[in-house]
Amino acid sequence: xxxxxxxxxxxxxxxxxxxxxxxxxxxxxxxxxxxxxxxxxxxxxxxxxxxxxxxxxxxxxxxxxxxxxxxxxxxxxxxxxxxxxxxxxxxxxxxxxxxxxxxxxxxxxxxxxxxxxxxxxxxxxxxxxxxxxxxxxxxxxxxxxxxxxxxxxxxxxxxxxxxxxxxxxxxxxxxxxxxxxxxxxxxxxxxxxxxx
Amino acid sequence: xxxxxxxxxxxxxxxxxxxxxxxxxxxxxxxxxxxxxxxxxxxxxxxxxxxxxxxxxxxxxxxxxxxxxxxxxxxxxxxxxxxxxxxxxxxxxxxxxxxxxxxxxxxxxxxxxxxxxxxxxxxxxxxxxxxxxxxxxxxxxxxxxxxxxxxxxxxxxxxxxxxxxxxxxxxxxxxxxxxxxxxxxxxxxxxxxx
Numbered sequence: 001x002x003x004x005x006x007x008x009x010x011x012x013x014x015x016x017x018x019x020x021x022x023x024x025x026x027x028x029x030x031x032x033x034x035x036x037x038x039x040x041x042x043x044x045x046x047x048x049x050x051x052x053x054x055x056x057x058x059x060x061x062x063x064x065x066x067x068x069x070x071x072x073x074x075x076x077x078x079x080x081x082x083x084x085x086x087x088x089x090x091x092x093x094x095x096x097x098x099x100x101x102x103x104x105x106x107x108x109x110x111x112x113x114x115x116x117x118x119x120x121x122x123x124x125x126x127x128x129x130x131x132x133x134x135x136x137x138x139x140x141x142x143x144x145x146x147x148x149x150x151x152x153x154x155x156x157x158x159x160x161x162x163x164x165x166x167x168x169x170x171x172x173x174x175x176x177x178x179x180x181x182x183x184x185x186x187x188x189x190x191x192x193x194x195x196x
Numbered sequence: 197x198x199x200x201x202x203x204x205x206x207x208x209x210x211x212x213x214x215x216x217x218x219x220x221x222x223x224x225x226x227x228x229x230x231x232x233x234x235x236x237x238x239x240x241x242x243x244x245x246x247x248x249x250x251x252x253x254x255x256x257x258x259x260x261x262x263x264x265x266x267x268x269x270x271x272x273x274x275x276x277x278x279x280x281x282x283x284x285x286x287x288x289x290x291x292x293x294x295x296x297x298x299x300x301x302x303x304x305x306x307x308x309x310x311x312x313x314x315x316x317x318x319x320x321x322x323x324x325x326x327x328x329x330x331x332x333x334x335x336x337x338x339x340x341x342x343x344x345x346x347x348x349x350x351x352x353x354x355x356x357x358x359x360x361x362x363x364x365x366x367x368x369x370x371x372x373x374x375x376x377x378x379x380x381x382x383x384x385x386x387x388x389x390x
Contacts, residue, residue, distance in 0.1 A: 032320045066203045070210050077214035081221045088228035091236075095315075153321055169321045169362075 003128045010132030016109045017140035018188050023109045027141060028177040030100050034157050037145030038138065039093045040100060043082055045134025047104050048113060049127065050078045056118040056126035071114045072105070079104045109137060147180045148172050241271065244300030244310040245281040248273035258384060266376040268296070279303060282381055285314075288373030291365040293317035295326065299377045301340065303385050308338040311374055316366075323366030331360055331367075340378050340386070344371050 016022045023044075030040045054074050055062075062070050083101045086094045094101070104110065113133055118126040149155055152171030154162035170176050241251045251273045258270040269285035282301045287294050295316040300309040313327040325331055334357050338344060342355040346368050351358050359367035 061206075063203055063206055066207055069207055073207070073210050073214050077218055080218055084221055084225040084229070088225040088232070091232055172321045173319065 003125060006125045006128035007132040007135075010129065010134070010136040011139065012136070014133075015136040015140055016112075016133055017137055017144075018185060020109075020112070021185075022112055023107055023137060024181075026100050026103065026107065027144060028174065028181065030097060031141055031145035031148055031177060031180075032172045033096075033149045033153070033155075034142060034145045035093075036096050037141035039090075039097055041134070041138025041141045043086065043097070043101060044104055044107065044109075044137055045130070047075065047078045047082055047107075048110050048134050049130040051075045051110055052113060052118040052126040052130035053123060054078075055114045056121055056123045059119050059121075062119070067119060068111075068115075071111060071119075075110050075114070076105045109133065144177070144180050144184065147184070148176055152176055240298050240312050240314060241273070241283055241300075244298050244312050245273045245283055245302070246309075248275050248281060250274050251283060258380075263380060264376040266373055267380055270380075273300075281309065282385055284377035284380070286373040286377050288369045288376075290316060290318050290326075290369040291323050291363070292319065295366070295369055295373065297370060297373050299335075299374050301377070301381045301385070306340045306382075306386060308335060308340060308374065308378065310337075311335045311370075313370065318363070318366050323360065323363040325360045325363065326366050326370055331370075334358055335374060340382055343375050343378070346371050 010016065012019075014020060017024070017027050026040055026044070031037045051071075051074055055071060058070075058074075079102065082104070083094075086097075086101060113129060117129045121129070146156065148171050150161065150167075152167055152169060152173075154160060154164065154167035168176075171180070238251075241248075245251075251271050253269060254272045255269045259267060266286045266288055267284060268287050269283075271283040271285070272279045273281035273283060275281075280303060282303065284299045284301070285296065286299060287296045289295075293316070295318070296314045297311055298314055299311045301307065302309050311332050313332065316324065316326055318324045318326060334351075335344070339354055344355050344357050346359045346364065347356045348359050348364065357367065357371055
Protein backbone atom coordinates (compact mmCIF):
# COMPACT_ATOMS: atom_id res chain seq x y z
CA UNK A 1 0.00 0.00 0.00
CA UNK A 2 1.66 3.23 -1.15
CA UNK A 3 0.90 6.63 0.39
CA UNK A 4 -0.77 7.88 -2.80
CA UNK A 5 -2.98 4.86 -2.69
CA UNK A 6 -4.05 5.69 0.88
CA UNK A 7 -4.99 9.13 -0.37
CA UNK A 8 -6.87 8.23 -3.55
CA UNK A 9 -8.86 5.35 -2.10
CA UNK A 10 -11.00 7.78 -0.09
CA UNK A 11 -11.94 9.82 -3.13
CA UNK A 12 -13.52 7.20 -5.38
CA UNK A 13 -12.89 3.56 -4.53
CA UNK A 14 -13.81 3.83 -0.85
CA UNK A 15 -15.63 7.16 -0.89
CA UNK A 16 -17.17 7.37 2.60
CA UNK A 17 -20.53 8.66 1.39
CA UNK A 18 -21.01 7.00 -1.99
CA UNK A 19 -19.24 3.68 -1.42
CA UNK A 20 -19.25 3.06 2.34
CA UNK A 21 -22.59 4.84 2.90
CA UNK A 22 -21.33 6.43 6.11
CA UNK A 23 -22.18 9.90 7.39
CA UNK A 24 -25.62 9.93 5.78
CA UNK A 25 -27.17 12.22 8.39
CA UNK A 26 -25.06 15.32 7.68
CA UNK A 27 -25.05 14.41 3.98
CA UNK A 28 -28.83 14.70 3.83
CA UNK A 29 -29.30 17.53 6.29
CA UNK A 30 -26.76 20.21 5.41
CA UNK A 31 -26.63 19.83 1.64
CA UNK A 32 -29.27 22.46 0.90
CA UNK A 33 -26.69 24.82 -0.58
CA UNK A 34 -23.18 24.40 -1.95
CA UNK A 35 -21.53 26.66 0.62
CA UNK A 36 -23.13 24.70 3.46
CA UNK A 37 -21.94 21.42 1.93
CA UNK A 38 -18.44 22.76 1.42
CA UNK A 39 -18.30 24.22 4.94
CA UNK A 40 -19.42 20.96 6.51
CA UNK A 41 -16.92 19.02 4.40
CA UNK A 42 -14.01 21.25 5.39
CA UNK A 43 -14.93 21.26 9.10
CA UNK A 44 -15.27 17.47 8.96
CA UNK A 45 -11.90 17.06 7.19
CA UNK A 46 -10.08 19.17 9.77
CA UNK A 47 -11.52 17.11 12.63
CA UNK A 48 -10.73 13.85 10.85
CA UNK A 49 -7.15 14.91 10.12
CA UNK A 50 -6.52 15.97 13.72
CA UNK A 51 -8.12 12.89 15.24
CA UNK A 52 -6.37 10.51 12.82
CA UNK A 53 -2.97 12.01 13.66
CA UNK A 54 -3.48 11.86 17.43
CA UNK A 55 -5.06 8.41 17.43
CA UNK A 56 -2.40 6.84 15.24
CA UNK A 57 0.36 8.49 17.31
CA UNK A 58 -1.19 7.09 20.48
CA UNK A 59 -2.12 3.71 19.03
CA UNK A 60 0.51 1.80 21.00
CA UNK A 61 -0.38 3.34 24.37
CA UNK A 62 -4.20 3.23 24.10
CA UNK A 63 -5.30 0.02 25.91
CA UNK A 64 -7.40 -2.09 23.59
CA UNK A 65 -10.32 -2.49 25.99
CA UNK A 66 -10.94 1.25 26.41
CA UNK A 67 -10.01 2.37 22.90
CA UNK A 68 -13.56 3.43 21.94
CA UNK A 69 -14.05 5.83 24.90
CA UNK A 70 -10.55 7.19 24.30
CA UNK A 71 -11.35 7.77 20.59
CA UNK A 72 -14.58 9.52 21.47
CA UNK A 73 -12.88 11.85 23.97
CA UNK A 74 -10.23 12.75 21.39
CA UNK A 75 -12.77 13.35 18.61
CA UNK A 76 -15.10 15.33 20.89
CA UNK A 77 -12.22 17.56 21.96
CA UNK A 78 -11.34 18.46 18.39
CA UNK A 79 -14.98 19.02 17.45
CA UNK A 80 -15.50 21.39 20.37
CA UNK A 81 -12.35 23.28 19.39
CA UNK A 82 -13.55 23.61 15.78
CA UNK A 83 -16.97 24.66 17.07
CA UNK A 84 -15.49 27.47 19.18
CA UNK A 85 -13.07 28.60 16.48
CA UNK A 86 -15.78 28.67 13.79
CA UNK A 87 -18.05 30.63 16.10
CA UNK A 88 -15.24 33.11 16.66
CA UNK A 89 -13.87 33.45 13.12
CA UNK A 90 -16.60 32.41 10.63
CA UNK A 91 -19.92 33.37 12.30
CA UNK A 92 -21.98 33.20 9.09
CA UNK A 93 -20.94 29.63 8.37
CA UNK A 94 -21.37 28.78 12.03
CA UNK A 95 -25.02 29.91 11.97
CA UNK A 96 -25.67 28.06 8.72
CA UNK A 97 -24.27 24.73 9.93
CA UNK A 98 -25.86 25.03 13.36
CA UNK A 99 -26.37 21.71 15.10
CA UNK A 100 -24.26 19.72 12.60
CA UNK A 101 -20.92 20.91 13.96
CA UNK A 102 -21.43 19.32 17.41
CA UNK A 103 -22.83 16.28 15.60
CA UNK A 104 -19.44 15.65 13.95
CA UNK A 105 -18.61 14.01 17.31
CA UNK A 106 -20.80 11.07 16.48
CA UNK A 107 -20.10 11.16 12.73
CA UNK A 108 -19.54 7.49 12.05
CA UNK A 109 -16.86 8.14 9.40
CA UNK A 110 -14.46 9.59 11.99
CA UNK A 111 -14.93 6.73 14.45
CA UNK A 112 -14.89 4.34 11.51
CA UNK A 113 -11.50 5.60 10.31
CA UNK A 114 -10.13 5.48 13.86
CA UNK A 115 -11.25 1.89 14.25
CA UNK A 116 -10.40 0.70 10.73
CA UNK A 117 -7.29 2.65 9.95
CA UNK A 118 -5.53 5.11 12.25
CA UNK A 119 -5.76 2.79 15.29
CA UNK A 120 -3.60 0.28 13.39
CA UNK A 121 -1.35 2.32 11.10
CA UNK A 122 1.54 4.77 11.51
CA UNK A 123 1.07 8.53 11.45
CA UNK A 124 2.01 9.25 7.82
CA UNK A 125 -0.41 6.81 6.16
CA UNK A 126 -3.09 7.99 8.65
CA UNK A 127 -2.58 11.57 7.48
CA UNK A 128 -2.99 10.47 3.85
CA UNK A 129 -6.03 8.43 4.81
CA UNK A 130 -7.62 11.44 6.56
CA UNK A 131 -6.85 13.78 3.65
CA UNK A 132 -8.31 11.32 1.14
CA UNK A 133 -11.40 10.52 3.17
CA UNK A 134 -11.91 14.22 3.95
CA UNK A 135 -11.58 15.17 0.29
CA UNK A 136 -13.88 12.34 -0.74
CA UNK A 137 -16.58 13.28 1.76
CA UNK A 138 -16.28 16.98 0.89
CA UNK A 139 -16.53 16.24 -2.85
CA UNK A 140 -19.55 14.02 -2.25
CA UNK A 141 -21.29 16.72 -0.15
CA UNK A 142 -20.53 19.39 -2.77
CA UNK A 143 -21.88 17.14 -5.53
CA UNK A 144 -25.13 16.39 -3.67
CA UNK A 145 -25.61 20.01 -2.63
CA UNK A 146 -24.85 21.33 -6.14
CA UNK A 147 -27.71 19.24 -7.57
CA UNK A 148 -30.05 20.24 -4.77
CA UNK A 149 -29.25 23.94 -4.79
CA UNK A 150 -29.50 24.28 -8.58
CA UNK A 151 -32.72 22.26 -8.89
CA UNK A 152 -34.31 23.46 -5.65
CA UNK A 153 -33.41 27.12 -5.36
CA UNK A 154 -32.16 27.88 -8.90
CA UNK A 155 -28.88 29.19 -7.51
CA UNK A 156 -25.26 28.04 -7.39
CA UNK A 157 -23.06 29.40 -4.57
CA UNK A 158 -25.86 31.89 -3.97
CA UNK A 159 -25.78 33.19 -7.57
CA UNK A 160 -29.10 32.90 -9.40
CA UNK A 161 -28.68 30.80 -12.54
CA UNK A 162 -32.20 29.55 -13.31
CA UNK A 163 -35.33 31.66 -14.01
CA UNK A 164 -37.70 31.92 -11.06
CA UNK A 165 -40.38 29.46 -12.16
CA UNK A 166 -38.13 26.45 -12.87
CA UNK A 167 -36.72 25.36 -9.45
CA UNK A 168 -38.76 22.80 -7.49
CA UNK A 169 -38.63 23.76 -3.82
CA UNK A 170 -38.94 20.07 -2.90
CA UNK A 171 -35.30 19.50 -3.89
CA UNK A 172 -33.98 21.50 -0.92
CA UNK A 173 -36.47 19.88 1.47
CA UNK A 174 -35.70 16.46 3.01
CA UNK A 175 -37.32 14.39 0.18
CA UNK A 176 -35.05 16.10 -2.34
CA UNK A 177 -32.04 14.99 -0.32
CA UNK A 178 -33.08 11.33 -0.44
CA UNK A 179 -33.93 11.51 -4.15
CA UNK A 180 -30.62 13.17 -5.08
CA UNK A 181 -28.55 10.76 -3.01
CA UNK A 182 -30.43 7.75 -4.39
CA UNK A 183 -29.98 8.83 -8.01
CA UNK A 184 -26.28 9.62 -7.52
CA UNK A 185 -25.70 6.20 -5.89
CA UNK A 186 -27.49 4.46 -8.75
CA UNK A 187 -25.40 6.27 -11.36
CA UNK A 188 -22.15 5.54 -9.51
CA UNK A 189 -23.05 1.87 -9.11
CA UNK A 190 -23.74 1.64 -12.82
CA UNK A 191 -20.37 3.21 -13.68
CA UNK A 192 -18.59 1.00 -11.15
CA UNK A 193 -20.15 -2.13 -12.64
CA UNK A 194 -19.04 -1.18 -16.13
CA UNK A 195 -15.43 -0.59 -15.14
CA UNK A 196 -15.20 -3.62 -12.86
CA UNK B 197 -8.73 -5.17 39.83
CA UNK B 198 -5.38 -3.61 38.94
CA UNK B 199 -6.49 -3.56 35.34
CA UNK B 200 -9.58 -1.50 36.06
CA UNK B 201 -7.44 0.95 37.99
CA UNK B 202 -4.96 1.26 35.13
CA UNK B 203 -7.65 1.71 32.50
CA UNK B 204 -9.50 4.39 34.48
CA UNK B 205 -6.25 6.19 35.10
CA UNK B 206 -5.56 6.16 31.37
CA UNK B 207 -8.97 7.60 30.53
CA UNK B 208 -8.56 10.18 33.29
CA UNK B 209 -5.26 11.35 31.79
CA UNK B 210 -6.75 11.52 28.27
CA UNK B 211 -9.74 13.49 29.54
CA UNK B 212 -7.48 15.78 31.58
CA UNK B 213 -5.30 16.65 28.59
CA UNK B 214 -8.41 17.25 26.47
CA UNK B 215 -9.86 19.50 29.14
CA UNK B 216 -6.68 21.55 29.34
CA UNK B 217 -6.56 21.94 25.55
CA UNK B 218 -10.21 22.92 25.41
CA UNK B 219 -9.94 25.54 28.12
CA UNK B 220 -7.01 27.09 26.26
CA UNK B 221 -8.97 27.29 22.96
CA UNK B 222 -11.99 28.54 24.88
CA UNK B 223 -9.97 31.35 26.45
CA UNK B 224 -8.81 32.36 22.95
CA UNK B 225 -12.24 32.22 21.32
CA UNK B 226 -14.54 33.56 24.03
CA UNK B 227 -13.60 37.26 23.87
CA UNK B 228 -13.99 37.16 20.08
CA UNK B 229 -17.39 35.45 20.32
CA UNK B 230 -18.62 37.90 22.97
CA UNK B 231 -17.42 40.84 20.87
CA UNK B 232 -19.22 39.43 17.84
CA UNK B 233 -22.50 38.98 19.70
CA UNK B 234 -22.24 42.56 20.99
CA UNK B 235 -21.41 43.94 17.52
CA UNK B 236 -24.29 42.00 15.95
CA UNK B 237 -26.65 43.47 18.49
CA UNK B 238 -25.51 47.03 17.79
CA UNK B 239 -25.82 46.45 14.03
CA UNK B 240 -29.35 45.09 14.34
CA UNK B 241 -30.35 47.99 16.60
CA UNK B 242 -29.09 50.37 13.90
CA UNK B 243 -31.07 48.51 11.27
CA UNK B 244 -34.45 48.69 12.98
CA UNK B 245 -34.01 52.12 14.53
CA UNK B 246 -31.31 54.11 12.73
CA UNK B 247 -31.56 57.57 14.33
CA UNK B 248 -30.22 57.10 17.83
CA UNK B 249 -27.08 58.00 19.77
CA UNK B 250 -27.22 55.13 22.22
CA UNK B 251 -29.42 52.19 23.09
CA UNK B 252 -29.96 50.97 26.65
CA UNK B 253 -31.51 47.69 27.75
CA UNK B 254 -34.26 48.75 30.16
CA UNK B 255 -36.15 45.47 30.41
CA UNK B 256 -35.85 45.71 34.20
CA UNK B 257 -38.00 48.85 34.18
CA UNK B 258 -40.54 47.96 31.51
CA UNK B 259 -40.93 44.20 31.90
CA UNK B 260 -41.15 43.94 35.67
CA UNK B 261 -44.97 43.68 35.69
CA UNK B 262 -46.89 40.80 34.15
CA UNK B 263 -46.33 40.91 30.38
CA UNK B 264 -46.85 38.91 27.22
CA UNK B 265 -44.33 36.01 27.46
CA UNK B 266 -43.33 36.74 23.86
CA UNK B 267 -41.56 39.92 24.98
CA UNK B 268 -37.95 39.23 25.91
CA UNK B 269 -36.24 42.61 26.02
CA UNK B 270 -37.14 46.26 25.93
CA UNK B 271 -34.35 48.55 24.75
CA UNK B 272 -34.75 52.29 24.69
CA UNK B 273 -33.05 54.29 21.93
CA UNK B 274 -31.94 57.76 23.03
CA UNK B 275 -31.45 60.79 20.82
CA UNK B 276 -29.72 63.79 22.45
CA UNK B 277 -30.46 62.34 25.86
CA UNK B 278 -34.20 61.89 25.27
CA UNK B 279 -35.93 58.53 24.68
CA UNK B 280 -36.87 58.53 20.98
CA UNK B 281 -37.51 54.91 20.08
CA UNK B 282 -38.20 51.52 21.59
CA UNK B 283 -36.59 48.29 20.38
CA UNK B 284 -38.34 45.10 21.39
CA UNK B 285 -36.76 41.67 21.27
CA UNK B 286 -39.60 39.17 20.90
CA UNK B 287 -39.73 35.42 20.51
CA UNK B 288 -42.55 33.63 18.79
CA UNK B 289 -43.25 30.07 17.80
CA UNK B 290 -42.94 29.48 14.05
CA UNK B 291 -43.53 26.41 11.93
CA UNK B 292 -40.52 24.47 13.15
CA UNK B 293 -39.13 26.38 16.11
CA UNK B 294 -38.63 29.68 17.82
CA UNK B 295 -38.30 32.79 15.68
CA UNK B 296 -36.66 35.70 17.42
CA UNK B 297 -37.38 39.15 16.11
CA UNK B 298 -36.26 42.69 16.83
CA UNK B 299 -38.97 45.31 16.30
CA UNK B 300 -38.33 49.06 16.43
CA UNK B 301 -40.92 51.74 17.25
CA UNK B 302 -40.74 55.51 17.05
CA UNK B 303 -42.24 57.23 20.09
CA UNK B 304 -42.91 60.67 18.53
CA UNK B 305 -45.09 59.46 15.66
CA UNK B 306 -46.25 56.10 17.10
CA UNK B 307 -45.08 53.95 14.26
CA UNK B 308 -43.31 50.67 13.71
CA UNK B 309 -40.01 51.67 12.11
CA UNK B 310 -38.70 48.27 10.96
CA UNK B 311 -38.27 44.68 12.04
CA UNK B 312 -35.41 42.23 11.77
CA UNK B 313 -35.55 38.47 12.15
CA UNK B 314 -32.55 37.62 14.34
CA UNK B 315 -32.76 33.85 14.26
CA UNK B 316 -35.12 31.20 12.93
CA UNK B 317 -35.18 27.51 12.04
CA UNK B 318 -37.94 27.60 9.43
CA UNK B 319 -37.98 25.45 6.28
CA UNK B 320 -35.24 26.54 3.82
CA UNK B 321 -36.75 28.05 0.71
CA UNK B 322 -40.14 28.59 2.36
CA UNK B 323 -40.51 29.99 5.87
CA UNK B 324 -36.81 30.80 6.06
CA UNK B 325 -37.57 33.66 3.64
CA UNK B 326 -38.81 35.50 6.75
CA UNK B 327 -35.20 36.62 7.22
CA UNK B 328 -35.06 38.09 3.72
CA UNK B 329 -35.19 41.84 3.23
CA UNK B 330 -38.34 41.77 1.06
CA UNK B 331 -40.50 40.24 3.79
CA UNK B 332 -39.15 42.38 6.64
CA UNK B 333 -39.76 45.48 4.51
CA UNK B 334 -43.48 44.70 4.55
CA UNK B 335 -43.50 45.78 8.21
CA UNK B 336 -41.75 49.09 7.57
CA UNK B 337 -43.38 52.28 8.84
CA UNK B 338 -46.68 50.75 9.90
CA UNK B 339 -49.01 52.74 12.10
CA UNK B 340 -49.42 51.19 15.55
CA UNK B 341 -53.12 51.95 16.14
CA UNK B 342 -54.53 48.76 14.59
CA UNK B 343 -53.26 45.23 15.12
CA UNK B 344 -51.35 43.95 12.08
CA UNK B 345 -53.02 41.15 10.18
CA UNK B 346 -51.75 38.68 7.57
CA UNK B 347 -53.32 38.47 4.11
CA UNK B 348 -52.55 36.08 1.28
CA UNK B 349 -53.15 38.69 -1.41
CA UNK B 350 -51.64 42.12 -1.96
CA UNK B 351 -52.48 44.33 1.04
CA UNK B 352 -55.18 46.99 0.59
CA UNK B 353 -55.16 48.42 4.12
CA UNK B 354 -52.23 49.89 6.04
CA UNK B 355 -52.37 47.26 8.79
CA UNK B 356 -52.21 44.33 6.39
CA UNK B 357 -49.06 42.29 5.81
CA UNK B 358 -48.81 40.05 2.78
CA UNK B 359 -47.77 36.51 3.79
CA UNK B 360 -44.77 34.73 2.26
CA UNK B 361 -46.15 32.42 -0.45
CA UNK B 362 -46.76 28.93 1.00
CA UNK B 363 -45.53 30.00 4.45
CA UNK B 364 -48.60 31.42 6.14
CA UNK B 365 -47.72 29.88 9.52
CA UNK B 366 -44.34 31.60 9.58
CA UNK B 367 -45.83 34.91 8.42
CA UNK B 368 -48.53 34.73 11.09
CA UNK B 369 -45.97 33.86 13.77
CA UNK B 370 -43.81 36.86 12.91
CA UNK B 371 -46.86 39.12 12.85
CA UNK B 372 -48.03 37.76 16.22
CA UNK B 373 -44.68 38.59 17.75
CA UNK B 374 -44.67 42.09 16.28
CA UNK B 375 -48.25 42.61 17.54
CA UNK B 376 -47.21 41.63 21.07
CA UNK B 377 -44.52 44.33 20.95
CA UNK B 378 -47.00 46.78 19.40
CA UNK B 379 -49.49 46.29 22.23
CA UNK B 380 -46.86 46.79 24.91
CA UNK B 381 -45.63 49.86 23.04
CA UNK B 382 -49.13 51.36 22.80
CA UNK B 383 -49.83 50.70 26.48
CA UNK B 384 -46.50 52.10 27.67
CA UNK B 385 -45.32 54.70 25.15
CA UNK B 386 -48.48 55.48 23.14
CA UNK B 387 -49.79 59.02 22.67
CA UNK B 388 -50.34 60.72 26.05
CA UNK B 389 -48.65 57.97 28.06
CA UNK B 390 -45.34 59.78 28.47
